[in-house]
Amino acid sequence: MVEPHKEACVGMEREKLESLLEQLLAEAKSQGATAAEADVSLVTGLSVNVRKGEVETVEHNKDRGLGVTVYVGQRKGSASTSDFSTQAIKETVTAACGIAKYTTSDPYAGLADAALMAYNYEDLDLNHPWPLSAEQGIELGIACEAAAFAVDKRIANTEGASVSSHQGARIYGNSHGFIGSYDTTRHSLSCSVIAQEGDDMQRDYWYSSSREPNALESAADVGRKSGERAIKRLGGRRINTGKMPVVFATEVASSLISHFISAIRGDALYRKTTFLLDSLDEAIFPSFMTISEHPHIKRGLSSAPFDGEGVRTQTRDIVSEGVVRSYVLSSYASRRLGMETTGNSGGVRNLTVSSGSKDLAGLLSEMDTGFLVTELMGQGVNQTTGDYSRGAAGFWVEGGVIQYPVEEITIAGNLRDMYQGIQAVGSDVDFRRNIRTGSILIKEMMIAGT
Numbered sequence: 001m002v003e004p005h006k007e008a009c010v011g012m013e014r015e016k017l018e019s020l021l022e023q024l025l026a027e028a029k030s031q032g033a034t035a036a037e038a039d040v041s042l043v044t045g046l047s048v049n050v051r052k053g054e055v056e057t058v059e060h061n062k063d064r065g066l067g068v069t070v071y072v073g074q075r076k077g078s079a080s081t082s083d084f085s086t087q088a089i090k091e092t093v094t095a096a097c098g099i100a101k102y103t104t105s106d107p108y109a110g111l112a113d114a115a116l117m118a119y120n121y122e123d124l125d126l127n128h129p130w131p132l133s134a135e136q137g138i139e140l141g142i143a144c145e146a147a148a149f150a151v152d153k154r155i156a157n158t159e160g161a162s163v164s165s166h167q168g169a170r171i172y173g174n175s176h177g178f179i180g181s182y183d184t185t186r187h188s189l190s191c192s193v194i195a196q197e198g199d200d201m202q203r204d205y206w207y208s209s210s211r212e213p214n215a216l217e218s219a220a221d222v223g224r225k226s227g228e229r230a231i232k233r234l235g236g237r238r239i240n241t242g243k244m245p246v247v248f249a250t251e252v253a254s255s256l257i258s259h260f261i262s263a264i265r266g267d268a269l270y271r272k273t274t275f276l277l278d279s280l281d282e283a284i285f286p287s288f289m290t291i292s293e294h295p296h297i298k299r300g301l302s303s304a305p306f307d308g309e310g311v312r313t314q315t316r317d318i319v320s321e322g323v324v325r326s327y328v329l330s331s332y333a334s335r336r337l338g339m340e341t342t343g344n345s346g347g348v349r350n351l352t353v354s355s356g357s358k359d360l361a362g363l364l365s366e367m368d369t370g371f372l373v374t375e376l377m378g379q380g381v382n383q384t385t386g387d388y389s390r391g392a393a394g395f396w397v398e399g400g401v402i403q404y405p406v407e408e409i410t411i412a413g414n415l416r417d418m419y420q421g422i423q424a425v426g427s428d429v430d431f432r433r434n435i436r437t438g439s440i441l442i443k444e445m446m447i448a449g450t
Contacts, residue, residue: 013042014169014181020084021173024068027093029175033070033100035111036093037174037309040066045166048137050145051158058134070096074105111309112331112341114176118312121305125298127183130165130213137163140189140219147223148193152231156196159203161223164188165213178310186301187213191223195230202236202405204229209432211299232395236407239396239449245370246411246445247363249394250428252376254435257291259381259388259415260284261348261435264324266333268383275386275416276324283322285419288354291319295349302434308345316342318351353437355425363426363441365400371447372397373411386415410448418442 017040028036042064049056067080070093077100081092144161165187173179190207206225208217217225248256260276268274276284285291295313297303306312309331318326329337330345358365364372377391389412395402426438 014171014183017042017084017169017171018173018179018181020066020089021171021179023086024066024089024093025173025175027090028068028070028097031070031093031097033072033093033097033175035071035175036068037111037172038066038068039308040064040171041168043166043168045164046132046134046137047162047164048134048141049160049162050138050141051160053142053145055138056160058137060134066092068092068096070100071110072097072100074107074109075100075103076106076109077101077103108332108335110331111174111176112311112345114178116311116331116341116343117174117176117178118180118306118310119178121180121312122296124182124296124300124303124305126185126211126300126303127167128185128212128299129167130185130187132163132165132187132213137165144189144191144219144223145193147220148191148227148230149223151224151227152195154195154197154231154234155193155227156201157194159192159194159205161191161219162189172306172308172310174310176310180306180310182305185211187211187216189216189219189222191226193226193230195227195234197234200234200236202230202233204233207432209301211301215299233393233405233407236393236405237396238408239371239406239447241447241449243444243446245367245423246442246447247360247367247370247372247397248440248442249360249372249374250426250430250437250439252373253425253437253440254430254433255376256415256418256440257351257353257435257437259383260291260419261318261328261351262383263386263415264318264327266327266329266337266344269327270333270336273384275382275384279324280327282324284324284416285319285322286422287322288356289319289322289422289425290317290354292317292352292354293348293350294352295343297350300350301432302349304346304349307343309341311341311343311345313343313349318348347434349434351435353425353435355427355429355438358424358426360426360428360439361400363424363439364397364402366424367397367441368400369398371395371406371409371411372402381415388413388415388418406449408449412446412448413442418445421445
């Protein structure tokens with residue numbers, strides 16, 4: 001990997017953007033807004049895609065945007081622009097104020113409370129630029145793809161390899177006098193290939209993502225893993241219909257926790273469209289489980305010192321001893337529910353599921369006989385009832401050992417029962433996602449096969 005170095009270009013522009021934001025808030029006040037907030041973003045980056053050793057795309061991008069929300073009493077108006085000129089800012093504020101005059105007064109609308117602002121916050125070390133040239137990106141992509149083809153002669157085709165590097169600045173401010181900003185980087189390397197044996201064709205992929213370029217897996221490792229995963233899926237079969245234990249591999253286990261977070265979000269709660277309505281202080285998971293948020297992890301992919309409303313983020317348990325201890329709330333949702341914001345405007349950050357001592361092999365041994373899920377298809381989750389039904393692929397396991405690949409089946413259950421039926425969480429935690437969890441063993445689910 002190329003050695004990274006600190007670049008000041010985004011940081012220098014960030015100082016100008018902070019001044020721009022101050023102008024905008026002053027303009028909002030002069031136009032009669034009783035309160036206002038604004039968000040400015042700047043992203044620069046490079047993305048390279050290669051396929052079969054040939055360059056498909058090379059994209060340099062520099063995107064910027066400004067969004068403003070004004071409040072005239074309890075009426076709200078929003079507008080945005082990518083033009084940062086003084087005249088454009090004035091016109092954008094005018095547009096937002098004009099909208100506010102015609103919206104219905106909402107008693108819950110307004111800025112988050114001033115006392116909750118992140119006036120002081122630490123540097124989370126999120127900015128690690130990568131001076132990646134297009135030529136270097138192409139070389140990495142070609143090497144990644146070549147490593148996949150080298151795995152086995154049955155790697156017959158490829159959907160390509162991608163390399164990307166992006167750096168950005170985020171600035172938020174409001175009429176409480178709060179202005180906060182931080183710089184970030186995100187780099188990734190991915191490869192997707194197709195294995196073929198006779199008429200059987202199977203696709204799989206692998207990727208690596210990090211704030212730091214030197215923390216990425218090597219191109220050779222990413223390519224090799226994508227090839228190995230595709231080969232393992234050849235010869236897939238269907239299995240008999242029935243109820244059986246299921247292990248969700250770490251790469252799909254995060255979706256189970258994502259459904260839980262969606263069900264305890266403020267908008268679902270105040271609209272009463274969730275199967276976990278009034279679930280605070282209820283035991284939804286087994287007593288050994290803790291689900292916590294860690295927004296201040298240094299170099300974390302989802303770390304942030306403040307949320308989308310300037311509220312300081314905090315480390316906290318959302319679930320402890322299996323019991324729901326907190327919802328996921330913005331200031332608007334919290335007012336609707338008669339509660340206090342949890343600093344989650346914009347979502348949760350670095351959600352972490354407590355893990356046990358067993359890796360995936362250990363979970364399969366504990367399951368003994370059942371189904372290992374490695375891919376999910378479709379959107380068959382009803383958030384209102386908790387009913388769950390999705391297409392799946394993976395592997396049949398007997399005696400704790402993988403026997404053969406499985407395809408074209410459906411797994412079904414109800415999320416409440418599935419959460420209660422969790423027997424273990426593996427130690428094989430996937431750190432590439434916002435939700436950090438190991439593989440999850442569920443006691444029993446319905447499998448629809450042959």
